[in-house]
Every structure is written in structure tokens, then in C-alpha cells.
Amino acid sequence: MPRFFVSEEVLNGKFAVLTGPSAAHIKVLRLKRGDEVTLCTGDGSEHRCVISDLSPEQVSLVVQKTVASVSEPKLSCTLYVAFLKADKLEHVLQKATELGAARVVVFLSSRCVSRPDEASLRKKLERWRKIAAAAAEQSGRGRIPQVDVAANYDDAIRQAAQAELPLFLYENEDRLSLRSAVEASTPTSVSVVTGPEGGFSAEEVAAAQHAGLRICSLGPRILRCETAPLCALSALMYATGALDPV
């Protein structure tokens, strides 16, 4: 069934009216009166609708039922990703959305190669949110992951520390595995903090540990900065059943 992300305003009780790009898209797909479509408002619920009327300007629908999206993982996983080169960060945002991240928070750390000012970060944030929205629609998510920028490194780790299982991935850690951290706690919320191209400084690792984050390994191979968060996310989704069919 075709799925469209729409704003809350198009829904009015049992009825919905689409105009603009979604209406145009329905016509491109040659859908007609009586055909079923799913409208998602990005809040984790899905509205199963039937097309009741198509006019040149708009498409009218009747809501048959509203259900919780089956494609949302039970685990709420927030990735805290250091600011990376543009194409890598956009890649992480797109893939993290497909893989089921609940939220992505971008932060600056001492070894980030490029250091945009606040105005430039705000502009990028708009673009990142569009990437997440597009990936959510394309992958059939019921919710668009929230994308935010942390005020600074301390703010990022302070936020990350609030998850039930707060993880900080560090290539020099040789004790705690992701597997033992997950299996010991069966968490419902996880945060995963990953560093930039040049890694974290020893001071940053110490600050994270002090803030309550659990320093964690991803094994003996050195993963690139854009690979580590997606590997951890895939593993977490696997471990908590979010890769199982529904």
C-alpha cells in the first residue's frame, strides 16, 4: 500500500484532504477512487485511508482505521554523532533513519576536522532534517527521527547519559563489549556516542565516563567514523528484535 508522510493538518477526524506534492504523487501513481493509501503523520501512528474523490486540485480520503506503525522498533536508540565531513554525516543520517534510529544528535568535539559556526550549523540542520524525512518515507518508517545539534560536547554527553543504556564507543576500550552491555540490561532506550575522523581525546573519554556513559568496544577492527554508528545501530536493532519480521 502506498505510504505518504503528511502534516497533521490534512487530517480532520475521519476525513483527509491532500493538496500539493502528495496529491500530485497520488496522480502519478495512477491511484483512483476506492484505492487504499496509508497516511503517516510521523508521530508513530498510521492512518489507513481509501480515496473517495480526486479533483484536479486535491485528493479526498476517508480514514478507515488508525493504528500504531508496525515498522517502528521497540528500542528507542539515539545516535550522538560527531560532526563529520558533509557527505559522511548525510550518509549516516540517511542510513540511521532506515535502520530505525529514534533521534540523531550532532555535536562538535575537539578533533572535528571542519568546525562550522552556529549559523552554518543551523542551515545544515534544516538539510539534515529533510534527509531524515525523505529516508523515513522511503523506508516505511512510522516516525521521522528527530535531528538536533547539541550546544557543545558537554551538552551532548549530558543528554546521552540520560538513556537507560548510555554507550560511548571508543576504539581503545578493551573490556566492555556491546553484547555484554546489551544482554545485561535489556534496555528500552539506548544512546550511542561516536567520534569524528580523528577520534576522541583522552580528556573527552574521561569526561564521558565521568558523566555516566559506558565506554564500549566494537571489536578489534578499526571502523571508520561513518561505519561505527551504523554497525552499532544494526547490532542493537538485531539484539532487540527490530530486524524480526512483524
Add this chain to the structure above:
Amino acid sequence: MPRFFVSEEVLNGKFAVLTGPSAAHIKVLRLKRGDEVTLCTGDGSEHRCVISDLSPEQVSLVVQKTVASVSEPKLSCTLYVAFLKADKLEHVLQKATELGAARVVVFLSSRCVSRPDEASLRKKLERWRKIAAAAAEQSGRGRIPQVDVAANYDDAIRQAAQAELPLFLYENEDRLSLRSAVEASTPTSVSVVTGPEGGFSAEEVAAAQHAGLRICSLGPRILRCETAPLCALSALMYATGALDPV
């Protein structure tokens, strides 16, 4: 300790002599007599060496000990990846190497968008092997994943079916999960077959099933063709302990 992939010929019993790019690299790193380096021949073993002499032309080393690489996963996982657009396939090859794939086999299926001829594929294969070698060195692998091209679709699934756990990822599968497939068998060799941008045809799925592959889901979200193999590989490495520190 710095690591270099070298050909078998540089090793001669307890001694090794580097010339060319590896020797130049050692000089760039300002390594000197007495410093330790690891030489990998890509066969899964590592030679821990001490630099005994540096001349303008070459670097001489003494092998202190030869050990099995600690960074190689116990699970031997081969990805069978349909031919994708160039940048996506190269991305998969790089990431699959970082994540610990033992081998990547590229094949053509009915819905592959671009269909290179055999000469062009052979040329690409050279490039893919270079990407895998570079990623293996950068990520500290002890072995360079083998990269091959299957003669055709039937050859790919016939090869894939030989693994202990032969998996075929299909977005319309709604019964078998990766998790239950892995937990039921604790395999030492796995193959994972994934499709092109347009997915597999019903005939191809039937042929895979007939060949003995197990049709498997990656959950309710629709993963892109370059995301699915890396998600599955991350999950398999997690499940079999290859993301644990050593």
C-alpha cells in the same frame, strides 16, 4: 603498532626487507631502528617485526614472532551482492571489509540497472580488489577479503548454498528472522545474498529457495540495496562475538 600489508616475497624466514611504498611509508612515519611494526601477508597471520636497518632504498626487519591475526572474526561470512551502481557497490565493498566479511561475490540479476559486459566487469574487479585491500589495511584486518564475480545468477546461488547457513534476504519474507536463523544453528560459515535496486524477481526467489537458500527478513523497514548487506553483516558479527574486544 603500525601495520603494513606486504606480499609473501618480502619475508625470508626470520628476516624481511621492504622496498617501494611500504619502505617510503615507514620513513614518512619517522620510524627508526628498534621500532616495532606488524607485517601482514593477508593470509590471516601477522608478523611482529623490529626494524634492524634503514637505508635510502630499503628497510630491513627481524621477525620477532608470527601469530594468528586477532582481528579476524571466527565467523566466515561471504556477501553475495547484486551489481549496484558504481559508488554504492564500492561503498559496500569498503564497509564489508571493515566489518569483517571473508569474501564478497558480485553477481548480475534480472533487475540490475546497469549491465556491464564481461570485459568491463573484469576491469571493475581489479578496482574492487584494490578497495578491499586498502580497507583491510586501514581497518587492521589480518586478511584481505576475496572479491569475485559470479558467472551468472545461478552460479551465485549455487556457491552461496554451500555455506553452513545460506541466507537470502528478501523484503517480502515474513516468517524467518535473521535472529532465529542464527540462533538455531550457531554457524561457522554464512552466506548472505542481497539484491539490486529493484529487488529480486519472484522467479529468482524461487530459484534461490530451490537451491537450498533460506529466505530471510531484515524486519519491517525497507532497507536500501547498499544498506541491507551491511546491516546483516553487522548483526551477524555481533551475534557471533566478532564485535567483542579481544
